[in-house]
Amino acid sequence: xxxxxxxxxxxxxxxxxxxxxxxxxxxxxxxxxxxxxxxxxxxxxxxxxxxxxxxxxxxxxxxxxxxxxxxxxxxxxxxxxxxxxxxxxxxxxx
Amino acid sequence: xxxxxxxxxxxxxxxxxxxxxxxxxxxxxxxxxxxxxxxxxxxxxxxxxxxxxxxxxxxxxxxxxxxxxxxxxxxxxxxxxxxxxxxxxxxxxxxxxxxxxxxxxxxxxxxxxxxxxxxxxxxxxxxxxxxxxxxxxxxxxxxxxxxxxxxxxxxxxxxxxxxxxxxxxxxxxxxxxxxxxxxxxxxxxxxxxxxxxxxxxxxxxxxxxxxxxxxxxxxxxxxxxxxxxxxxxxxxxxxxxxxxxxxxxxxxxxxxxxxxxxxxxxxxxxxxxxxxxxxxxxxxxxxxxxxxxxxxxxxxxxxxxxxxxxxxxxxxxxxxxxxxxxxxxxxxxxxxxxxxxxxxxxxxxxxxxxxxxxxxxxxxxxxxxxxxxxxxxxxxxxxxxxxxxxxxxx
Numbered sequence: 001x002x003x004x005x006x007x008x009x010x011x012x013x014x015x016x017x018x019x020x021x022x023x024x025x026x027x028x029x030x031x032x033x034x035x036x037x038x039x040x041x042x043x044x045x046x047x048x049x050x051x052x053x054x055x056x057x058x059x060x061x062x063x064x065x066x067x068x069x070x071x072x073x074x075x076x077x078x079x080x081x082x083x084x085x086x087x088x089x090x091x092x093x094x
Numbered sequence: 095x096x097x098x099x100x101x102x103x104x105x106x107x108x109x110x111x112x113x114x115x116x117x118x119x120x121x122x123x124x125x126x127x128x129x130x131x132x133x134x135x136x137x138x139x140x141x142x143x144x145x146x147x148x149x150x151x152x153x154x155x156x157x158x159x160x161x162x163x164x165x166x167x168x169x170x171x172x173x174x175x176x177x178x179x180x181x182x183x184x185x186x187x188x189x190x191x192x193x194x195x196x197x198x199x200x201x202x203x204x205x206x207x208x209x210x211x212x213x214x215x216x217x218x219x220x221x222x223x224x225x226x227x228x229x230x231x232x233x234x235x236x237x238x239x240x241x242x243x244x245x246x247x248x249x250x251x252x253x254x255x256x257x258x259x260x261x262x263x264x265x266x267x268x269x270x271x272x273x274x275x276x277x278x279x280x281x282x283x284x285x286x287x288x289x290x291x292x293x294x295x296x297x298x299x300x301x302x303x304x305x306x307x308x309x310x311x312x313x314x315x316x317x318x319x320x321x322x323x324x325x326x327x328x329x330x331x332x333x334x335x336x337x338x339x340x341x342x343x344x345x346x347x348x349x350x351x352x353x354x355x356x357x358x359x360x361x362x363x364x365x366x367x368x369x370x371x372x373x374x375x376x377x378x379x380x381x382x383x384x385x386x387x388x389x390x391x392x393x394x395x396x397x398x399x400x401x402x403x404x405x406x407x408x409x410x411x412x413x414x415x416x417x418x419x420x421x422x423x424x425x426x427x428x429x430x431x432x433x434x435x436x437x438x439x440x441x442x443x444x445x446x447x448x449x450x451x452x453x454x455x456x457x458x459x460x461x462x463x464x465x466x467x468x469x470x471x472x473x474x475x476x477x478x479x480x481x482x483x484x485x486x487x488x
Binding site: 016017019021023025026030032033034035036037 | 120122123166167168170171173196198200222223225259260261263289290
């Protein structure tokens with residue numbers, strides 16, 4: 001297993017050239033990048049939306065999501081998603 | 095067309111939009127060929143041979159109307175191409191409005207006609223991405239192929255693009271005359287600190303088809319180039335992404351052209367003709383609907399042209415009963431027509447095609463041409479208005 005890229009203090013940002021937006025015609029959130037598009041599922045959309053809107057640490061991001069989803073224990077899922085998103089070149093630590 | 099949008103294949107940057115083809119057909123990708131005007135004369139250009147015939151380009155307002163309509167239908171990617179899109183004086187305005195509509199805006203340019211302040215202006219207008227095309231890695235060959243003295247300028251522009259906070263996306267269109275320079279091409283990209291390099295193989299439409307005997311690479315050239323590209327891919331992991339696509343003439347299955355006819359791609363040419371792909375104008379029996387006469391919606395859903403090769407009903411054998419037809423859609427309709435004379439035939443690149451020999455003969459012809467002494471070899475015909483008129487009898 002490779003080392004984690006993100007820890008509680010790291011600040012995830014969208015990779016250069018990536019843009020997050022809501023697509024009415026697709027009825028979902030998407031990531032746009034040079035000549036391509038990824039459709040995001042609900043959870044991925046919630047996380048990337050926050051990353052694209054404001055700079056904050058992973059700990060703050062998890063706290064915000066926990067409030068938004070009424071106390072659910074999301075920590076592990078968020079970390080797992082961030083690592084996947086990094087491996088897909090969507091995000092990087094600032 | 096200066097860039098590589100003629101060369102999209104699965105695995106390339108543009109291939110990724112294919113992952114969204116799980117629902118109703120939407121023109122997700124709008125390629126706006128803003129103009130046929132171009133300071134370069136690349137002999138592999140995919141613009142039609144008779145481009146000099148097009149005098150009247152769509153106005154700013156007409157383009158914006160097309161953008162709005164396609165956006166409402168779900169288009170997210172907008173390619174601004176040509177010709178050289180920088181020759182349009184309204185380019186910044188088009189970018190600004192398209193960005194406001196929510197498009198991801200891609201400028202596909204040779205960099206000729208650009209300066210650092212223009213890059214900054216485009217950035218301020220919201221342009222998302224610039225792709226700079228190179229003809230070769232060395233100044234001499236680059237300028238020879240482009241038919242102009244552009245190399246130093248391109249290097250400067252590539253740097254200006256990066257300095258303005260864009261990822262640097264370089265595109266090299268490869269063919270027999272430059273494919274031997276793969277090392278140099280990739281070293282140049284590394285020196286420039288490129289983020290993405292697309293090694294786009296020439297595809298034989300338009301001017302490239304006319305010059306095929308002089309452009310088609312040899313098998314041993316390809317094998318060497320591929321080995322070099324893979325070596326650099328390994329070395330540059332995490333730093334520079336290299337996309338390398340094998341030319342389809344050397345494959346035994348065709349490319350999934352345009353991700354399926356009338357499926358995700360919509361091209362609008364400088365005069366407003368809407369096409370399912372940029373080469374489709376050359377097919378027989380096309381009605382060539384124009385955005386000035388009807389809505390994009392009508393064209394996309396209702397026109398004969400866009401429905402012609404949707405689905406599988408139109409296919410002939412061996413495609414019709416082939417279990418790979420949903421993967422490659424029978425390949426390229428334009429290639430099938432150009433090589434076999436019938437657009438419903440299997441793309442002759444496919445080893446299952448009874449016409450595969452036509453591709454092999456073209457490869458053999460290219461080799462024969464490559465063995466001729468310089469003074470006997472056919473000269474490259476450069477893409478310019480004079481040659482366009484000459485060849486098309488205008």
